[in-house]
Amino acid sequence: MYSFEPTDEQKMLIDAVSRYAASDLRPAAHDADENKELPPKLISKGWELGVLQASIPEAYGGFGDRSAVTGVLAAEEMAHGDLAGALAVGTPGLFALPILLSGSEEQKSQYLPPVIAADWKAYTAALIEPAFDFDPNDLKTVAKAEGGDYILNGEKTFAPFAANAEAMIVYAKLDGATKGFIVPKGAAGLKVGEEREKFMGLNAIPFFKVTLEGVKIPKTNLLAGDFAPVLDASRVAIAAMAIGVTKAAFEYSRDYAKERDVFGVKVAQKQAIAFMLAEMVTEIEAIRMLVWETAWMIDKGHAEASKQAYLAATGAIDMAMMVTDRAVQILGGHGYIREHPVEMWMREGRGFATFTGLAMV
Amino acid sequence: MIDFETPEKIVGVCTVIKTVADNMMRPVSRHFDENEHEIPWDYINFMHTAARAMGGSSMAPGDSKKEGPRIGFQRLAHMVEMLSWGDAGIYLDTPGGMLGSAAVSATGTPEQKERFLARFRGETPTFDAMCMTEAGAGSDTSAIRTTAVLDKNTKEWVLNGEKIFVTAGHKALVDSQGFIVVWATIDPSAGRAGMRPFVVEAGTPGCQVTKMEHKLGIRASDTVSIVLQDCRVPFDNILGSPEVVTDKATTGFKGAMATFDATRPIVAAQAIGLARATLELLKEMLAEKGVTIRYGLPRQKLTSIEKDVIDMEILLRSAWWLVLKAVWMMDNGKPNALESSMSKVRAGDVVNRITQKAVEIMGPLGYSREYLLEKWFRDAKISDIYEGTGQINRLVVARQILGYRSSELR
Numbered sequence: 170m171y172s173f174e175p176t177d178e179q180k181m182l183i184d185a186v187s188r189y190a191a192s193d194l195r196p197a198a199h200d201a202d203e204n205k206e207l208p209p210k211l212i213s214k215g216w217e218l219g220v221l222q223a224s225i226p227e228a229y230g231g232f233g234d235r236s237a238v239t240g241v242l243a244a245e246e247m248a249h250g251d252l253a254g255a256l257a258v259g260t261p262g263l264f265a266l267p268i269l270l271s272g273s274e275e276q277k278s279q280y281l282p283p284v285i286a287a288d289w290k291a292y293t294a295a296l297i298e299p300a301f302d303f304d305p306n307d308l309k310t311v312a313k314a315e316g317g318d319y320i321l322n323g324e325k326t327f328a329p330f331a332a333n334a335e336a337m338i339v340y341a342k343l344d345g346a347t348k349g350f351i352v353p354k355g356a357a358g359l360k361v362g363e364e365r366e367k368f369m370g371l372n373a374i375p376f377f378k379v380t381l382e383g384v385k386i387p388k389t390n391l392l393a394g395d396f397a398p399v400l401d402a403s404r405v406a407i408a409a410m411a412i413g414v415t416k417a418a419f420e421y422s423r424d425y426a427k428e429r430d431v432f433g434v435k436v437a438q439k440q441a442i443a444f445m446l447a448e449m450v451t452e453i454e455a456i457r458m459l460v461w462e463t464a465w466m467i468d469k470g471h472a473e474a475s476k477q478a479y480l481a482a483t484g485a486i487d488m489a490m491m492v493t494d495r496a497v498q499i500l501g502g503h504g505y506i507r508e509h510p511v512e513m514w515m516r517e518g519r520g521f522a523t524f525t526g527l528a529m530v
Numbered sequence: 531m532i533d534f535e536t537p538e539k540i541v542g543v544c545t546v547i548k549t550v551a552d553n554m555m556r557p558v559s560r561h562f563d564e565n566e567h568e569i570p571w572d573y574i575n576f577m578h579t580a581a582r583a584m585g586g587s588s589m590a591p592g593d594s595k596k597e598g599p600r601i602g603f604q605r606l607a608h609m610v611e612m613l614s615w616g617d618a619g620i621y622l623d624t625p626g627g628m629l630g631s632a633a634v635s636a637t638g639t640p641e642q643k644e645r646f647l648a649r650f651r652g653e654t655p656t657f658d659a660m661c662m663t664e665a666g667a668g669s670d671t672s673a674i675r676t677t678a679v680l681d682k683n684t685k686e687w688v689l690n691g692e693k694i695f696v697t698a699g700h701k702a703l704v705d706s707q708g709f710i711v712v713w714a715t716i717d718p719s720a721g722r723a724g725m726r727p728f729v730v731e732a733g734t735p736g737c738q739v740t741k742m743e744h745k746l747g748i749r750a751s752d753t754v755s756i757v758l759q760d761c762r763v764p765f766d767n768i769l770g771s772p773e774v775v776t777d778k779a780t781t782g783f784k785g786a787m788a789t790f791d792a793t794r795p796i797v798a799a800q801a802i803g804l805a806r807a808t809l810e811l812l813k814e815m816l817a818e819k820g821v822t823i824r825y826g827l828p829r830q831k832l833t834s835i836e837k838d839v840i841d842m843e844i845l846l847r848s849a850w851w852l853v854l855k856a857v858w859m860m861d862n863g864k865p866n867a868l869e870s871s872m873s874k875v876r877a878g879d880v881v882n883r884i885t886q887k888a889v890e891i892m893g894p895l896g897y898s899r900e901y902l903l904e905k906w907f908r909d910a911k912i913s914d915i916y917e918g919t920g921q922i923n924r925l926v927v928a929r930q931i932l933g934y935r936s937s938e939l940r
Contacts, residue, residue: 170533170535170537170599170601171533171534171535171536171537171601171604171854171858172531172532172533172858173532173855173858173859174531174532175531175532176531176532179532238532301830302828302830302831303828304827304828304831306826306827423931423932426932427932437932437934437939438934438938438939438940440925440928440939440940443924443925443928443929443932443939444921444924444925444928446928446931446932447875447924447925447927447928447931448875448924450872450927450931451852451872451875451876451927454852454869454872455848455849455851455852455872455876456848458848458851458852458855459844459847459848459851461532461534461851462534462847462851464532465532465533465534466534475826476825476826477847479825479826480825480840480843480844480847481844483829483840483841483844484844484848486829487841522829
C-alpha cells in the first residue's frame with residue numbers, strides 16, 4: 170500500500186535534525202567553508218542527535234535497527250543545513266556501517282561499541298581513488314593473500330579526517346571483487362598525506378590522500394560480506410544529501426527572487442525566473458521519490474535495490490548540478506559573490522558525481 | 531510509514547489490463563493510427579462488457595463510503611498507465627466516465643451525479659467529453675466567450691458559442707447517448723468569476739458536432755468542434771449548487787481547477803504508460819542487436835546509448851512516483867494542486883524526451899512506420915499539451931511555490 174508519509178518516530182527525528190541543521194549547521198556553514206574548519210563542538214552536537222547510533226543494534230552499543238528510509242530522511246535534513254557539516258557528523262558511519270552490513274559477528278562486537286557508544290571520534294574510510302574513471306567495483310587498490318595476512322597496495326584520495334583517524338576501512342580489490350579491510354591507525358606502510366587535499370568544495374572537511382605500500386593486516390580484518398549493500402547505502406545517502414543541498418539552493422533563490430525588484434516588479438514575477446524555480450522544485454521532488462524508493466527497497470532486501478540505488482545516485486548528480494547552477498543564475502551577479510551561499514552550493518553540486526563513499530545511511 | 535509497495539488489488543487489475551493491452555490494443559495500434567476516425571469497437575465493447583461484469587460503469591473512483599484506505603485514484607492512475615502502455619490513442623476511446631464525469635464528480639450535486647452518471651451503467655458503451663477550449667481561449671480559460679443566459683420563463687439555460695479540440699466529443703454526442711460538459715460564462719464581464727460548467731446531453735437540439743480534426747498522433751481518438759446555437763438545457767444542468775449563480779467569487783473557475791487537480795495526474799499517467807512502452811521496446815530492440823545496458827558503471831565508462839537509456843529510466847521512474855504521490859494525496863484528501871501540476875510537467879517532459887530519444891537511437895528503424903516508435907513519438911506530444919500545456923502547469927507550480935495569485939504572476 171503506497172504511503173509517502175514518514176512515521177511519527179521518523180518525524181520526530183527529522184524535526185530534531187532539522188532544528189540542528191537550521192540553527193547550528195547553516196549559520197556556521199559560510200565561515201566553516203572560508204576558514205576550512207568546522208568547530209568540533211558543532212560536530213559533537215550533531216553526533217549527539219544519534220542518527221548513526223539509532224542504526225546500530227543495542228548489542229553493539231547503539232539503540233536501534235538500521236533503516237535506510239530513516240537514514241535518507243535524516244541525511245536530507247542534515248545536508249539541508251550544510252553538506253560539509255552533515256558529512257563530518259556522519260563520518261564515523263563510514264567505518265561503522267560497512268562493518269554492520271558486511272562484517273562478521275566478531276568484528277561487530279569488537280569494533281562497533283567503541284565507535285558508537287562514545288563521543289564523536291575520527292573513524293573513517295578510504296574508497297575513492299585518484300583516477301578519472303574511478304569505479305568502486307573495479308578498484309586499482311589491490312589486496313593479496315599472503316599466509317595469514319592480506320597485503321594492501323594502492324592510492325586513495327578523499328579520505329575525510331584520515332590524519333587523526335583511530336581506524337579506517339580501506340577498500341581494495343580481492344579476487345576481482347571490492348572488499349573492505351579494517352586498517353588500524355599507524356599500520357606499517359599506511360601513509361596519510363601530510364597536507365590536506367584541496368578541492369573545489371567541502372573546504373571545511375580535512376580530506377587526505379592515503380597511500381598503501383605493502384600494508385599488512387591480519388585476515389580477521391577482512392569484511393567478508395558483499396560490497397554491494399555498502400555501495401548502495403552510500404549511493405542512496407549521497408543522493409539524499411544532494412536533495413538537501415538543492416532544496417537549500419532552491420529555497421534561497423526563491424526567497425531572493427521574491428525580494429529583488431526588477432522593472433517595477435519582483436524578479437520572481439517574471440516567467441523566465443518563475444519557470445526556472447518551478448522546474449527546480451519538480452526536479453528535486455522527482456529525485457526525492459526515487460531516493461525514498463531506493464531506501465525502501467534496501468530495507469526490504471529487494472533484488473533490484475542495487476540497480477535502483479545506482480539510478481537514484483545518477484539522477485541526483487544531474488539534478489544537483491541543474492538546481493544549484495540555476496540558483497546561482499537566479500541571483501545573477503550576486504550569486505557569484507561568496508557572501509551568498511549559492512556559489513558554495515554550486516561548488517558542492519558539481520561534486521555529487523564524485524562523493525560516492527563519503528556518506529552512508 | 532513510507533511504502534512503495536503497489537496494493538495487491540491494483541496489481542491484480544493491472545494484470546488483467548495488461549492482457550487487454552497485449553491482445554486488443556497493440557495488434558490494432560497501427561491500423562487505427564493509419565485509419566483516423568475509424569472507431570475501435572471491439573476494444574470499446576470489450577471494455578464496456580468487462581466493466582459491467584465487474585459491477586462498475588467507469589474506471590473513475592466513485593463516492594465509496596466503504597471503510598478502509600481509499601485507493602481509487604491510485605488504481606485509476608495504474609489502469610490508465612497500463613492502457614496507455616497498450617495504446618495511448620485507443621485508451622482515450624475507453625467507454626464510461628472520463629473528463630466530463632470527473633467534472634460532474636468534482637462539482638456536481640448528488641442528484642446530478644446520479645442523473646448524469648447512471649448512463650454509463652447501461653446496455654451500450656457510452657462516452658462523455660469536456661468542452662473548455664475555444665478558438666480564442668486555450669489555456670486562458672477566462673477568455674471563454676461561450677455564453678449561458680437564463681431564460682426566466684422556461685427556467686432553461688440558453689447556450690451559444692463554439693468549442694474546439696473536444697476529445698471524444700463525437701463519441702459522446704453521436705456514437706452514444708452520452709453528454710458533454712460545456713464551460714460557459716454567465717457574465718462575460720466577470721471573467722473567471724462568471725464561468726460555470728453545464729451538462730449538455732446527446733440529442734439536445736442546438737448542439738452539433740461540426741468538425742473532426744486530423745492530428746499528429748492519438749488518431750484513434752476523435753477530436754471535434756462543437757457548435758452550440760440557442761442550445762437549451764434545463765436549469766438543473768448547471769453543475770454545483772444553483773445558489774452560487776449570484777456568487778461573484780471565482781467559484782466556477784475553482785470548480786474547473788478542482789477538476790484539474792484530479793485529472794492532471796491521470797493525464798500524466800497516460801504519458802508514463804507511453805514512455806514505459808517506448809523504453810521497453812527500445813531496450814528489446816537494442817538487446818536483439820546485442821546491446822546491453824551495464825548498470826552500475828561510472829558514467830565515464832558508459833557508451834552514449836547506455837547513458838541515454840539510463841537517463842530515460844531515471845526520468846521515467848521518478849516521474850511515475852510524482853504521479854502516484856499526486857493521486858495518493860488525492861485519495862487521502864490532501865490538497866495536491868502543486869503535486870498534480872508537478873506530475874503533469876514532469877510526465878509531459880519525460881514522455882517527449884524518451885520517445886524523441888528512442889526514435890533518434892534507432893535511426894531509420896525508429897523513423898520507420900514498420901515499428902511503433904515513430905507513432906509513439908507522435909502520440910507523446912499531446913501529453914505536453916492537453917489538460918494544461920507544460921507551460922501552464924509550470925505557471926501553476928510557480929504560483930504555488932511562490933505564494934502568488936494569478937494577478938501577481940501572469
